[in-house]
Each structure stands twice: as C-alpha cells, then as structure tokens.
Amino acid sequence: MLGLAATAPCAAQxxxxxxxxxxxxxxxxxxxxxxxQAAIAAYAALAADPDAEVRREAxxxxxxxxASRGRLAEAAxxxxxxxxxxxxxxxxxxxxxxxxxxxxxxxxxxxxxxQAQAGGLPxxxxxxxxxxxxxxxxxxxxxxxxELSLAPSTNINRATSDTTLDTIIAPFELSEDxxxxxxxxxxxxxxxxxxLPVTPSLQLTxxxxxxxxxxxxxxxxxxLTNAQVGIEARAGRxxxxxxxxxxxxxxxxxxxxxxxxxxxxxTTNLGRQGLVEIEAGVAKADYRANALQDGYxxxxxxxxxxxxxxxxxxxxxxxxxxxxxRDPGYAxxxxxxxxxxxxxxxxxxxFANIGLYRLEADKRLLLFPERRKEWMIRAGAGATLRHLxxxxxxxxxxxxxxxxxxxxxxxxxxxxxxxxxxxRSF
Numbered sequence: 001m002l003g004l005a006a007t008a009p010c011a012a013q014x015x016x017x018x019x020x021x022x023x024x025x026x027x028x029x030x031x032x033x034x035x036x037q038a039a040i041a042a043y044a045a046l047a048a049d050p051d052a053e054v055r056r057e058a059x060x061x062x063x064x065x066x067a068s069r070g071r072l073a074e075a076a077x078x079x080x081x082x083x084x085x086x087x088x089x090x091x092x093x094x095x096x097x098x099x100x101x102x103x104x105x106x107x108x109x110x111x112x113x114x115q116a117q118a119g120g121l122p123x124x125x126x127x128x129x130x131x132x133x134x135x136x137x138x139x140x141x142x143x144x145x146x147e148l149s150l151a152p153s154t155n156i157n158r159a160t161s162d163t164t165l166d167t168i169i170a171p172f173e174l175s176e177d178x179x180x181x182x183x184x185x186x187x188x189x190x191x192x193x194x195x196l197p198v199t200p201s202l203q204l205t206x207x208x209x210x211x212x213x214x215x216x217x218x219x220x221x222x223x224l225t226n227a228q229v230g231i232e233a234r235a236g237r238x239x240x241x242x243x244x245x246x247x248x249x250x251x252x253x254x255x256x257x258x259x260x261x262x263x264x265x266x267t268t269n270l271g272r273q274g275l276v277e278i279e280a281g282v283a284k285a286d287y288r289a290n291a292l293q294d295g296y297x298x299x300x301x302x303x304x305x306x307x308x309x310x311x312x313x314x315x316x317x318x319x320x321x322x323x324x325x326r327d328p329g330y331a332x333x334x335x336x337x338x339x340x341x342x343x344x345x346x347x348x349x350x351f352a353n354i355g356l357y358r359l360e361a362d363k364r365l366l367l368f369p370e371r372r373k374e375w376m377i378r379a380g381a382g383a384t385l386r387h388l389x390x391x392x393x394x395x396x397x398x399x400x401x402x403x404x405x406x407x408x409x410x411x412x413x414x415x416x417x418x419x420x421x422x423x424r425s426f
Contacts, residue, residue: 020046020054024061031065039065056082060092063099072099073392073424084347084386087310090116104193105145114273114307144192149396149421151187151213155180157220158404160412167367180413185215187419201234205243219252241265258286259297270304277303285323295324295331314341319357329365332372334358347387354379365408374406384423393422 018026023042030038043065046058063078079096082089093116100109155161161180164171191209198204205228212223230243242264249257263281270276280300287293298321305315317338325331336357343350354377361372382398398419406412 020049020051020058024057027061036065036069052085056086056089056092060095063092063095067095067099067102072103075099076103077389077392080386081347083344087344090310093310104195110275111305111307111313114275114305115310115313144190145424146190147188147396147421147423149187149398149419150184151417151419151421152182152184153415153417154182155413155415156183156185156213156215156217157181158402158413158415160409161414162409162412166369166409168369169367178410180415181217181220183215183217183220185213187421188212188214195232203232205230205232205241221250221252223250224248237269239265239267241267255288257288259283261297270306273308274304274306277301277305279303292327293325293330295326297324298322311345312341312343314339317355327365328363329361329372331362332359333362334360336376338378347385349384349386350381351383352379352381368408370407372406372408372411374404374408374411376402376404378402382419393424396421396423 023046027039027042030036030042040062043058043062047055047062049055049058059078059082063075063082066072066078067075076096076099079092079099082092083096086092093112097109097112097116100106100112157180159178159180163179164173189209189211191207193205193207195206196204207229208225208227210223210225212221214221224247226245226247228243228245230241232239232241234240242262244262245260247259247261248255249259261281261283263279265277265279267275267277278301281298283297283299285293285295285297299319300321301317301319303315303317305313307313317340319334319336319338321332321334323330323332323334334357336355338353338355340351340353342352357376357378359372359374359376364371378400380398380400382396384394384396386394388395396419398417400415400417400419402413402415402417404411404413
C-alpha cells in the first residue's frame with residue numbers, strides 16, 4: 001500500500017502537504033502495483049483541487065483507468081463531466097467517442113468524433129483517431145439501452161377534433177373514441193443488440209427494439225417491436241449494412257400490423273466534420289384489421305450530419321416513401337425533409353427539430369368525397385439536464401407539436417405532447 005485510503009474523503013486528508021504532481025505519481029505507482037482503489041482515491045481527492053486544470057487532469061486519468069478496466073459507463077460519465085466544463089477538450093472527446101464505440105453506440109461515438117474534429121485536433125490528439133478506429137473493431141459484442149418517460153398529450157389517438165365526418169352519403173357522427181382524446185401516458189423504449197465478428201472488417205449483427213405508450217384508457221395503448229438480423233462490412237471510411245427483419249404493431253391490445261422488411265444502409269464520412277447516411281428498403285405490410293391496406297412499402301432516405309463546433313451540430317434528412325395497397329385509396333406517395341440541431345450548454349444539452357411532409361393518395365376512398373392529400377408539420381424541442389444525475393441517468397424534457405392538415409377529415413388532427421423522463425447522462 002502507498003499510504004492512501006480507499007475512499008475519497010480519507011484520501012483528501014492524506015494529500016495535505018503534497019503537490020498535485022506528487023499525488024498523480026502516487027496514483028501511477030498504485031496502478032502499477034495493481035491497487036486500483038488507492039489510485040481512484042488519489043484521483044478523487046484531486047477532483048476537488050481548486051485548480052481547474054488539476055481537476056480536469058485527475059478526472060481524465062481516472063476515466064482512462066476505469067475504461068481500461070471495462071467500467072465504460074463510469075468512464076463515460078467522467079469524460080462527459082470534463083466536456084461540460086471544457087467543450088473544446090478534443091482529446092477527451094475522442095476518448096469519449098472510443099468508450100461509446102466499445103459500448104456499441106456507434107452513432108453517438110461518430111458524432112463525438114466529428115464534434116472533436118470541428119474544434120480542431122492538435123497533432124498528438126489526431127493520433128487518437130487510429131485508436132478510435134481500433135475501438136470500433138473491438139467494441140462490445142452486445143449491449144442495451146432504455147428510456148422511460150411520462151408523456152401527457154392533447155391527442156393520444158391522433159384523431160380529429162370534429163364531431164362529424166363528411167362522406168359522400170351524409171355527415172357521419174363520430175363516436176367519442178373516434179374523436180381526439182387527451183391523456184397522460186407512460187412511454188417506454190429500449191433496444192438490445194449482439195454482434196459476432198467474422199473478420200476484422202465483417203460481422204454478423206442482431207438487434208431487437210421496442211416502444212410502448214400505455215394509457216389509463218387501454219383501448220388507446222400502442223406498442224411496436226422490431227427484430228433484425230444482418231451483416232456489417234467496413235472498407236476504409238465506408239460502412240455497408242444490409243439487414244432483414246420483422247416488426248409487429250399493436251393498438252388497443254390487438255395486433256394491428258405485421259411488416260417484413262429488407263433494407264440496406266450505406267454510411268461514409270463527409271470531410272472531417274460530416275457524415276452521410278443513405279438507406280433504402282422494401283417491406284411487405286399485412287394489416288390484420290383491414291386487408292384492403294395490405295401491400296408493399298418502398299422507402300429511401302438521405303441523412304447528412306455535420307458538427308459546426310465542439311458544442312453544436314445539426315442533421316438534415318430527406319425521405320421518400322411509396323406505399324401500394326389492394327385498395328388504391330390506401331396507396332400513397334409521401335416525401336419530406338427534417339432538420340434537427342443540438343448544442344451543449346455547460347451540463348445541459350439542448351436540442352430542437354422541425355419537419356415538413358407531403359402525402360397524396362392514388363385515389364379517393366369510396367366513402368369520402370376527396371382524394372387524400374395532406375401536409376404534416378412536426379416540431380419539437382427539449383433538454384437533457386446532466387447536472388442532475390442518479391446511477392448514471394439524468395432527466396430529459398421534451399415538448400412536441402404535430403399538425404396534419406388533410407382533405408379527409410378522419411386524418412386531420414393536431415397534437416401537443418410533453419415528456420418528462422430519464423435517459424443516460426452521457
């Protein structure tokens with residue numbers, strides 16, 4: 001033992017009279033001797049030092065130690081804490097990217113790397129890019145994530161607020177369940193994945209995800225599950241990922257639709273600070289309640305993401321979809337664009353999004369006087385408050401607005417939703 005207690009308060013007492021450099025040396029010797037607890041105690045003591053540079057260096061070394069021992073979530077929290085105070089710390093951001101990659105969150109890892117490059121990389125930090133690429137190849141073979149929130153909504157069933165519906169026969173009076181209903185629900189989402197390396201640049205992948213919204217009025221409950229298997233191949237900056245899968249959707253406790261899909265995703269860097277993601281897919285949809293909706297769905301999207309600085313970034317998405325159906329009234333073409341942006345403000349991450357979409361049906365449905373044509377706008381904003389943290393989770397707040405303007409009254413609605421939940425702090 002090196003004379004340091006195993007807890008941070010005791011360590012703080014023992015370092016009186018020692019310089020930060022001496023305490024760092026003690027921690028280094030403790031690690032060499034296999035005494036991680038003593039090293040952690042030393043770093044924890046220095047984390048309370050009045051000198052900001054000393055505090056950051058102690059947390060950085062502490063994070064490196066935890067990451068080397070496989071305690072990835074704890075390391076990520078330490079790195080994120082440093083970045084909350086010093087967002088231009090490129091070395092720390094690259095280390096966080098490597099940890100996220102090892103945890104399997106490739107999208108978040110890639111985003112952190114672009115944020116680091118947007119802030120500029122000194123020569124020594126640039127060398128960490130190679131380490132990051134190595135982390136991509138040695139990431140964990142499995143992982144999971146979970147998010148839980150309370151979600152009040154002015155329109156839980158996305159229904160019209162009108163009491164009657166125009167038809168070619170006569171105005172129909174809508175039942176209460178067919179009209180807009182407000183309520184408070186619980187939203188639960190999560191996913192798990194597994195990866196099996198075949199070669200250094202090729203691996204098999206499997207993923208399962210789920211999303212549920214539960215209300216006191218159970219007839220409005222929604223649930224969606226999705227399972228996918230595929231391969232992921234890498235060649236330089238390019239990543240190719242074809243996959244097949246099946247999704248099940250329930251509404252009001254009853255199975256609503258089964259969809260079998262195949263897709264291919266191509267991702268590559270756009271300079272040092274950008275990313276381009278192209279995806280195309282085809283699916284066969286089986287609607288259990290209405291066979292006239294059955295058909296194929298063809299869709300494609302292009303997503304461009306860019307980091308503008310170490311604190312800010314944005315992504316632009318263009319999407320298109322063609323849906324066929326047994327009844328041409330349910331067949332449609334849809335296209336749109338969406339924009340999302342984020343900014344780190346201290347220990348708070350702010351984000352906002354807006355999207356505009358156009359849909360047109362092939363023909364009118366027999367009951368309605370007009371062919372379905374609509375514009376939809378979606379907008380939202382929120383914040384993750386990382387200064388409030390319990391067991392690695394922090395509160396997240398969102399507000400979302402949705403307005404669908406349709407020539408068919410049953411599809412015309414507006415909706416305002418707020419969410420208060422928890423998500424991981426890094």
